[in-house]
Amino acid sequence: MNSLLDWLDVRTGYKALVHEALNEPIPGGAKWKYVWGSTLTFVFAVQVITGFFLWSAYSPSTLTAWESVYYIQHVMSFGWLVRGIHHFAAQAMMVLLGLHFMQVVIAGAYRAPREVNFWLGLVLLQIVLGLSLTGYLLPWDQKGYYATKVATNIVGVTPVIGPQLQQIAQGGTTYGHHTLTRFFALHAGVLPALLVGFLALHIYVFRRHGITVSEADQKKPIGKFWPDQVLMDAVACLGVLATILFFTVWKGAELTGPADASEAYSAARPEWYFLFLFRFLKFEEVDKLGLVFGALYVPGAIMGVIALMPFIGKWKLGHRFNIAFTFALLAGAAFLTAIALKEDSADKNYQAAVHMAEFEGHRAVELAREFGIPSTGALSLLKEDALIQGPKLFARHCASCHRYNGHNGLDQVPMREVEENGEKKQVEELATAADLGEFGSRNWITKVLTDYHTTFAPLKNSGERGERFLQGEMAEWVKDNAETLKKPENADSLKSLVEFLVAEGGREELQPFDPALVEAGKAIFKSGQLANGSFTSNCADCHTLASVGEGAGPGYPTLTGYAGKVWLTEFIKNPAHDGFYGSERNLMPGFEGKISDKELKLLVDWMVGDYFRKK
């Protein structure tokens, strides 16, 4: 073995190199505070390794990026682990950069003759920021897409060359295939290559000057890099790796729904380490001074001060200023981050949007697993899915009057601005029509029959015509018959009537229907005869059923197929039709021509619960 190593040494001289690398003297001995640079190098190595493997499975285009990341994360062996490590190591890198930077400033390691190395470090910082920014877009999910858009739009406001820069970054005026190929080339090629180059320079210059040692330590005995400091470095790296693995297992790398340029994502936020900048830009005063000021000049000025630290440090109080500046910067960033997090956690609509994005991510994965992804991409799975599109269509078309379990279908409560004592305030927009969360269910029909007034209470907010509904014939009928229906002896009769009406709709999610109950209910519908007493007037006196009577004419909604797919579709198209409320009484706008057939189908399928469910 030794002769072989000697043979190799004669030809390569590796022994001298290893000796040089490992035998760096450390005045004052090895110290834990020296580990940060090594941990950063380690995390970068982790990124190179995991990045290479991810590269072997990733496909950068708008039709394959999300899809391949889904495949990596949810299908491939250990994909979740490799992607999780890459994802959280990127975040660990930001934390370690901060710690390394603080250590450098506190130790005054920027002082002569180490200025150049300090600047090399700043270049490395910029490259790492570039890597995190370009990496964020690659999964092409809603979160990354919209967060990155903000960044490229900031590039676009650069004076003079902004628009051109933005187009170069995006590969055109909008986001598309070309954006991904470019970001990927930057993320996996250009930036890592630059990082390796600058890191080599950084370490070379560092070795030239050695560790910055405090005056007290300089008098102490000299320690060795190998194995004393290496052990501390390795243990620190172990700690970093354990933290990364902890988050990988505990949280896992997130993948929200596939990016959808047509759908605004109201929960767009940058990654947490950019959150302070995001919050800074939101200040009204900053906003007034313009995006260029907040997004370019201020960060530019801060970077300028940092770059000048070696010179500032020469002044009498310069070093103290540098430390104070660094701490002020970190405190400011922490403060702004805290405000941003606090505001977001208090913002219900923001939380709802985050929840929706996560839900879309889960749903896209569920659909992809079940049906495979069509060549038109995973987004088309979501676009054809009633469970995803239904609530959106409800929020867009129905929620100005109706609610769905108290919200707009998307867990948000419609708000409007009012002025109170000269102050603008957000108040909840009142519903003017029934809450449709349970529409057509057994519970709904029971409520309509026994508690009409509560069910349709929001109608009173719609003025005189709404009042007419609340004092109309059906309201009167319920007033007259609710007591009878609610009698304990009539519980079965009510159940039968409800079962009959639910069976009319034939909705899949409400099945199975009890045939005996349906028959009994039908008899009650026609005759009004209950176990104990009878109705003041029969249902069939007013409401048409294909198999029963003729009905009383316009204004009495037909109950054939009540709340089923066909019924609901026709009702939404034209509720003023004679088979429903009739033009005299109807309050609801008809949606024929206002909503496409496809959208109407998705909305109705969602309302009647007809969509894929995982078994």
Add this chain to the structure above:
Amino acid sequence: MEPSSSLPPDQPTARRNFLAVAGSLVAGAIVSLTPLMAGLAFFLDPVLRKKETFKGGDADGFLPVTTLSELPDDGTPLRFALLADKVDAWNQFKNQSIGTVYLRKFEGNQVIAFNDTCPHLGCKVDYQEASQTFLCPCHASAFKLDGERMNHIPPRNLDTLEVKTDSNGKVWVKYQDFQCGVEKKGAV
């Protein structure tokens, strides 16, 4: 500060030094091998995990191909494409040709099926009407009508596939690809 040109003195005890060396090596091995091994396992996914190449067959994986009446009674081979939903990693392509087969019918409605991929190196063999043989255009592998090889270019006979016919006269084939270049017929 200029780097010290003299080597640091060997002040720690040998025992302490040994622990530090061992600790460094162990911790170093863990941190470097964890991402590497995870990545390697990930890279080996194609051999670690069984994947479907198509969807749409019946419970046993048979696909409908044609009907008995479409096949000539004299045993002349006819080539058919098999249609199914092709699965390529995450994508599913509806109703694509996932492969082609030759079918031959004999008396008593017996049907045999050949995968038309040459077992030599994977080109598609063609049926030659005049010589009544299957010939591979790539390296001149030749097979008799019953699939037996006629020269020693291919390592084995043409690969047969499982066939079944149902009561409606429909012919079903269980499509499989086999490893090329080896004597033993093994599905891939």
